[in-house]
Amino acid sequence: MGLTGLFLISFLVVHCFLNSFIFFNDGGLMFNIGAHFMATNWLIRAMEIVLFAGLILHMVQALILTMENRKARPVGYNVAGGSANSSWYSRSMGLLGTLLLMFLIIHLAHFWVKSRITGLPGEDANGHENLYAVMQTTFTQLWVVIVYVLAMVSLAYHLLHGFQSAFQTLGLNHKKYTPAIKAIGVGFSIIVPFIFALMPILMYAGIIK
Amino acid sequence: MGSGNGELLNLTLKVWRQKNSKAKGSFETHQLKGISTDMSFLEMFDVLNEQLIHEGKEAIAFDHDCREGICGMCSMYINGRPHGPKGAVTTCQLHMRSFKNNDTIVVEPWRSVAFPVIKDLVVDRSAFDRIVASGGYVSVNTGNAKDANNILIPKPAADDAFAAAACIGCGACVATCKNGSAMLFVSAKVSQLALLPQGQVERKERVLKMVQQMDEEGFGNCTNTGACEAECPKEISLENIARMNREMIGASLK
Numbered sequence: 234m235g236l237t238g239l240f241l242i243s244f245l246v247v248h249c250f251l252n253s254f255i256f257f258n259d260g261g262l263m264f265n266i267g268a269h270f271m272a273t274n275w276l277i278r279a280m281e282i283v284l285f286a287g288l289i290l291h292m293v294q295a296l297i298l299t300m301e302n303r304k305a306r307p308v309g310y311n312v313a314g315g316s317a318n319s320s321w322y323s324r325s326m327g328l329l330g331t332l333l334l335m336f337l338i339i340h341l342a343h344f345w346v347k348s349r350i351t352g353l354p355g356e357d358a359n360g361h362e363n364l365y366a367v368m369q370t371t372f373t374q375l376w377v378v379i380v381y382v383l384a385m386v387s388l389a390y391h392l393l394h395g396f397q398s399a400f401q402t403l404g405l406n407h408k409k410y411t412p413a414i415k416a417i418g419v420g421f422s423i424i425v426p427f428i429f430a431l432m433p434i435l436m437y438a439g440i441i442k
Numbered sequence: 443m444g445s446g447n448g449e450l451l452n453l454t455l456k457v458w459r460q461k462n463s464k465a466k467g468s469f470e471t472h473q474l475k476g477i478s479t480d481m482s483f484l485e486m487f488d489v490l491n492e493q494l495i496h497e498g499k500e501a502i503a504f505d506h507d508c509r510e511g512i513c514g515m516c517s518m519y520i521n522g523r524p525h526g527p528k529g530a531v532t533t534c535q536l537h538m539r540s541f542k543n544n545d546t547i548v549v550e551p552w553r554s555v556a557f558p559v560i561k562d563l564v565v566d567r568s569a570f571d572r573i574v575a576s577g578g579y580v581s582v583n584t585g586n587a588k589d590a591n592n593i594l595i596p597k598p599a600a601d602d603a604f605a606a607a608a609c610i611g612c613g614a615c616v617a618t619c620k621n622g623s624a625m626l627f628v629s630a631k632v633s634q635l636a637l638l639p640q641g642q643v644e645r646k647e648r649v650l651k652m653v654q655q656m657d658e659e660g661f662g663n664c665t666n667t668g669a670c671e672a673e674c675p676k677e678i679s680l681e682n683i684a685r686m687n688r689e690m691i692g693a694s695l696k
């Protein structure tokens with residue numbers, strides 16, 4: 234879980250960085266250059282397969298763990314006081330992950346299917362496929378914006394536990410470095426989903442055109 | 443009873459009763475009057491049991507031995523937490539001053555497939571013994587006792603080993619873990635030997651065997667919620683789990 238989790242975190246960094254090109258607010262020209270590179274570079278295309286494999290592996294591991302853990306306590310407690318000794322999100326990674334999977338299906342249908350399978354509408358001024366135009370039309374719908382923002386809240390909590398937890402699983406716990414890993418984890422878990430959430434909000438509000 | 447403020451509590455106790463490991467258990471409710479706040483939780487149970495015996499009923503079976511917080515026998519799950527509401531104590535060290543007058547207290551046995559209920563609040567924790575027997579030892583040739591300082595041990599390693607060795611094997615970590623995982627216990631037992639020079643010879647074999655035995659006993663997997671560390675009466679650190687993960691990765695790759 235730790236290894237696949239860290240791999241998916243590395244994907245988030247790339248995805249967030251490239252999507253941030255929309256903040257140039259240049260009608261999507263920069264963003265489409267990034268999207269064109271991602272769609273045509275052979276290494277990136279190969280990594281896309283690895284990414285899907287990593288994502289599936291992460292989910293399969295989660296399912297196996299959950300089934301084994303359920304078997305470990307066939308009779309539950311009448312009074313369970315989990316909130317006294319652990320955070321709710323550390324105990325709800327499966328729920329948060331399921332919400333993220335549901336979001337991911339919607340998200341892939343919105344963008345990945347269009348850019349990789351059904352094709353994109355027209356080209357921009359640079360002659361690149363216009364993925365930016367798809368973003369613009371998608372984020373004119375209020376429900377889509379709400380779903381995306383809520384999904385980013387789920388992502389934030391999932392990362393809040395997952396980031397530091399991955400290091401613990403890999404045995405990387407150190408008196409000197411663990412506080413730094415935890416602090417970076419909290420920062421990452423708030424900043425990355427926040428940047429992602431800003432995209433549909435600012436586009437819906439018409440601030441990014 | 444001690445030098446307390448003389449306050450007396452009236453309590454409602456909901457206690458799990460189960461005839462044997464095969465029987466289907468259920469909760470039984472009892473009223474207790476005039477419980478001194480100076481009593482330990484186990485002394486309160488002694489009073490309850492005397493009351494039950496006077497009423498001609500069967501006393502509640504519960505584990506206890508030293509009653510000074512070092513044996514790890516007392517194992518009650520009190521109001522949703524192992525050893526009750528206070529941190530870093532066993533049930534025998536929990537005092538009734540931690541409760542209020544007219545409180546309802548729910549007492550359950552540890553819940554884990556690896557800790558079957560023997561009777562009422564008593565569970566079978568021999569799964570822990572089997573894990574230790576599988577590798578939690580150092581093989582030493584017999585002979586004359588050596589001088590204590592023959593083997594030099596760095597102070598930080600000695601301190602960490604000592605902190606891990608403080609584990610009393612009570613099972614609170616398993617009881618509180620939402621996954622019923624025994625990682626804190628096993629990692630403490632692996633750590634206390636992995637940190638010391640005497641433990642090096644069997645180091646790799648030890649972690650592999652102990653983790654295998656842990657899995658065979660049916661304990662769940664660690665998802666790093668940290669509940670075990672928060673509830674451990676001996677405050678065993680999560681660092682031990684990370685150390686065991688490191689030991690495990692190292693031993694598996696060799």
